Amino acid sequence: MNPELPRRTVLDFALRAGFALVAGGMAVPGALYLWPASRQGPGEGPVPAGPADTLTPGSARMVNARGRPVLVLAKPDGGFRAFSAICTHLGCVVKWDDATKTILCPCHAGVFGSDGKVQSGPPPRPLPEYDVIRAGNELKVKV
Amino acid sequence: MTLLLLLALVTQTPACGGCHETEGRLESHGAHAKAATCVDCHGGKLDAADKAAGHGSGFTGKISRLKIPALCATCHSDVRRMNPFGLPTDQLAQYLTSHHGEAIAKGDTDAAVCIDCHGAHGIRPPRDPSSPVSPANVPATCGRCHGDSALMSKHQLPSTAEALYRGSVHGRLLAKGDTAAPNCATCHGNHGATPPGFEQVAQVCGKCHVAPREHFEQSPHAFYAKDGSFKGCVVCHDHHRIIPRSEDMNGRCAPCHEDGEPEPKKAAELWAILAGGRRDFQGAKERVENLTRAGHHTEDELIRLESAHTALLQLSPMQHSLNTNKVRDAARELTSTVLQIHESLDRKAASLRTRTHALVAVWALLGILAWLLWIKRKAVMGHESGIAS
Numbered sequence: 456m457n458p459e460l461p462r463r464t465v466l467d468f469a470l471r472a473g474f475a476l477v478a479g480g481m482a483v484p485g486a487l488y489l490w491p492a493s494r495q496g497p498g499e500g501p502v503p504a505g506p507a508d509t510l511t512p513g514s515a516r517m518v519n520a521r522g523r524p525v526l527v528l529a530k531p532d533g534g535f536r537a538f539s540a541i542c543t544h545l546g547c548v549v550k551w552d553d554a555t556k557t558i559l560c561p562c563h564a565g566v567f568g569s570d571g572k573v574q575s576g577p578p579p580r581p582l583p584e585y586d587v588i589r590a591g592n593e594l595k596v597k598v
Numbered sequence: 599m600t601l602l603l604l605l606a607l608v609t610q611t612p613a614c615g616g617c618h619e620t621e622g623r624l625e626s627h628g629a630h631a632k633a634a635t636c637v638d639c640h641g642g643k644l645d646a647a648d649k650a651a652g653h654g655s656g657f658t659g660k661i662s663r664l665k666i667p668a669l670c671a672t673c674h675s676d677v678r679r680m681n682p683f684g685l686p687t688d689q690l691a692q693y694l695t696s697h698h699g700e701a702i703a704k705g706d707t708d709a710a711v712c713i714d715c716h717g718a719h720g721i722r723p724p725r726d727p728s729s730p731v732s733p734a735n736v737p738a739t740c741g742r743c744h745g746d747s748a749l750m751s752k753h754q755l756p757s758t759a760e761a762l763y764r765g766s767v768h769g770r771l772l773a774k775g776d777t778a779a780p781n782c783a784t785c786h787g788n789h790g791a792t793p794p795g796f797e798q799v800a801q802v803c804g805k806c807h808v809a810p811r812e813h814f815e816q817s818p819h820a821f822y823a824k825d826g827s828f829k830g831c832v833v834c835h836d837h838h839r840i841i842p843r844s845e846d847m848n849g850r851c852a853p854c855h856e857d858g859e860p861e862p863k864k865a866a867e868l869w870a871i872l873a874g875g876r877r878d879f880q881g882a883k884e885r886v887e888n889l890t891r892a893g894h895h896t897e898d899e900l901i902r903l904e905s906a907h908t909a910l911l912q913l914s915p916m917q918h919s920l921n922t923n924k925v926r927d928a929a930r931e932l933t934s935t936v937l938q939i940h941e942s943l944d945r946k947a948a949s950l951r952t953r954t955h956a957l958v959a960v961w962a963l964l965g966i967l968a969w970l971l972w973i974k975r976k977a978v979m980g981h982e983s984g985i986a987s
Contacts (some may be wrong), residue, residue: 463977466970466974468976469966470971470974473963473966473967473970474967476963480960490646497923519897519901521896521898522898522899522901523900523901535745546907546911547907547911547912548904548906548908559930561908561912562809562908562915563807563808563809563915564809564812577806577809582631588642597814
């Protein structure tokens with residue numbers, strides 16, 4: 456038996472296996488590229504803001520919009536509005552006050568109306584507003 | 599009537615301004631240019647043919663300082679005249695309650711009257727940046743008298759207020775161009791300028807610093823502030839040179855509390871909690887920023903960081919309650935959020951390490967493949983040369 460044969464067989468096998476690994480390594484990112492972007496983490500475009508029917512008129516919901524807190528409000532007439540939940544004074548996270556239907560800053564008692572405008576306190580500017588898109592029962596915020 | 603008024607306005611400057619050139623030029627650019635004439639303040643006749651007629655009946659010439667507030671008020675307290683301009687009409691009433699107004703009422707001509715702040719001719723509205731009462735110019739306007747050591751010592755008043763204010767947290771904000779920063783009038787009032795009494799200090803500061811005031815009112819200090827034995831905010835933060843932060847407060851307890859007493863220890867404990875909170879937050883913030891730069895998705899950590907930031911900003915006003923348990927509990931919440939951020943970041947950092955190790959393995963694999971290829975090439979070349987020979 457020629458000793459060269461098993462050596463050559465082993466060499467060929469190692470080469471094939473190696474190239475198969477490299478090809479696999481290249482194919483996986485390609486396949487992931489084709490996979491739906493939402494499964495891989497946040498991307499561009501509107502941010503999901505939850506179902507519309509669970510947000511009753513006059514209530515609000517906090518949404519994580521790519522690391523930024525956004526307050527989505529359900530207007531009494533049935534529409535929706537979204538505002539940045541970062542106070543324009545010193546950057547505290549504001550909260551919806553269901554009793555007064557206002558947006559309150561817990562740090563320096565800034566008060567914003569449900570239209571995002573400053574009602575009282577030190578905030579120098581209204582809360583920035585974002586567009587809300589309703590697709591069926593799903594709400595999305597354009598940030 | 600309108601035609602006569604227009605004629606009067608048009609002829610005002612040439613008639614008086616013919617001789618009083620500077621005043622005429624200033625008035626033509628001032629807020630009064632379209633609303634008042636020279637005779638409204640100085641009397642006399644506007645459309646006179648000559649100086650004698652102009653300076654004739656009813657002419658008052660230079661107005662006595664003691665009469666200026668009442669003279670300005672003839673228009674500025676007239677609701678019908680002020681309504682079209684949206685101006686308030688209570689300036690004289692406020693002025694009469696001020697220290698300036700009280701001094702004028704006693705015949706003290708050193709006291710400020712309307713023209714000392716607003717100017718006499720060419721008066722500009724406060725929204726005009728060149729106006730001496732525009733927010734950015736107020737400290738200099740007040741400082742013209744209140745920085746005059748000769749004038750102030752005559753009235754047993756300090757002349758350091760403006761200089762101290764310029765170095766204060768408020769003054770530095772104003773110098774940066776933030777016209778919303780408090781100026782002299784924010785605390786003292788403008789027309790009714792009066793230094794706030796000790797019992798009012800917390801209210802005056804609390805107009806803007808709402809949260810610290812609320813916490814202060816729950817503190818043991820509040821009781822003594824009400825009975826006048828504790829001077830409120832200014833004891834620790836001083837007045838005019840307003841000290842902003844607790845780190846600069848060392849020794850501020852000393853006038854009332856001695857070193858061995860429990861209160862300075864409590865203050866030190868509060869500051870230590872605050873300093874720890876700031877350090878924890880800063881550490882988490884830097885880590886999140888580093889991992890974001892490294893390409894990780896850090897949206898969840900950023901949201902938690904916003905919550906931690908909010909908790910941190912609530913800590914500082916809370917120290918005014920002097921309630922260490924309350925501050926410690928709030929700091930614990932902050933620490934808990936910061937810990938959650940670190941745990942989450944640890945997982946991501948571990949993933950980053952795994953990827954780095956995987957990269958080493960990939961490079962090793964590629965190296966081995968290259969080596970195998972080289973052996974294969976040698977084998978093929980050897981086989982071909984064997985056939986050829």
